[in-house]
Amino acid sequence: MKIASRFLTPPEPAATIQLTLDGEPVTARAGDTVAAALLAHSGDASRLTARGAPRTAFCMMGVCFDCLVEVDGRPNCQGCMVQVRDGMVLRRQRGPRKLMGGAQDA
């Protein structure tokens, strides 16, 4: 077995994905994680903590939970653990999630 076959085929370097962040269109590189796409899009905070402090992805490996973001209506997803998909709907969270899903409104 060739060693290369153990790995996922890398996406075309030029391939792009269209998604939205708080309703605004964002273009991301295929194969990137949501966290990487948000960092590449802007260095802005991708959420606010329960006490209102700004956060964005930090460890990029599933440990720190600073990258939490709402993905397709599901709150508190770790952006660094999810790959971007065409048509993905991302929303920044402001404070904790609501009981019935969704992020808190600003």
Next chain:
Amino acid sequence: MASGTSDIAIIGGGVVGLSTALGLLRSGRQVTVFDGADMDLRASQGNFGLVWLQGKGADFAPYAEWTRDAVAAWPDFAGGLKDLTGTDVALDQSGGFEFFTDSEEFSDFAAALGRQQAVLGNRFSHEIVSGDDLRRSHPGIGPDVVGASFCPLDGHVNPLRLLQVLRCAVLGAGGRLVTDAHVVDVQASGGGFDLTLRDATRVTAERIVLCAGLGTSALAGKLGFRTRVRPQRGELLITEKLAERLPFLSSTIRQVDEGGVQIGGTKADAGPDDSETLEVMAGLARHAVQVFPALADVRVVRAWGALRVMSPDGYPVYARSRLHPDAHLVTCHSGVTLAPLHATALADWINGSVDAPNLEAFDENRFALSDAA
């Protein structure tokens, strides 16, 4: 450093040991608290934080009374801790539920609360609510709940913050706190006590209070006590933080002041093993969703097992050694609920003050000598 002589040595730096230390410090004593090692079994670091009265002492009046006094003393105690340390332990005593999905368990518990009511009279109150009435007053309670009891005196605190605040309060009141100081041996000698720590350090104390939780049994015999304690495992889950407040507190589902929902209440005899199990965790999650179906979509972020400290009959033990009258033993399962009394009346009792409470009912003479075998 862990050397020299102290007036009183407290063996155990959990909620019980620290509360007791605080009371003794306030009475003017010099106190050193010996706290065990990181990996020791620590009920104070895994518990649920309830300040709970309903169901306590239904069949043992002294415990019902003692718990009632403790619950009543909590607001002043929390206020005092805040004055001392500047930190709020998030005491909330707005009442608590016990939810039932099994009719027989429901009626048994209702009967127990009837007995507790008879013992405490107008110092207690409770309601028994049918499932349908409950769903009218609390929309969102699931259809499988057959009924609930409610006690307006029940509440909770943030248990980890309580532990931290007690440590600060003990230090602030002039106590010494020696950490990583697992006491492996204690011997009476010449009117005092010699303690040996795991690192072979030796210290002496004129008096001793053994508050070592699950470490109690190993030292109790050396001081002439017959009390032995056993671990009872509970498993707990905590969810992601929620923006809203849950519309209830129960003995198995509580929302931490910071927003996460803690779910617990299981009981198992698993020896000293404090690990968690998938089966029990799944059961806890199922219970929470039965009680409040909206929790189904909320994710669990951590789960752990913790060991309760159980005396042979489950009630507290406050004992003075018959062989060595300057040695006391304090152990209980409800260290959080009883903390305000451990920090006041219990110090009077240890000091032998004239106005000390009569704690005879909690003496260890209720256990057979064979329990200590």
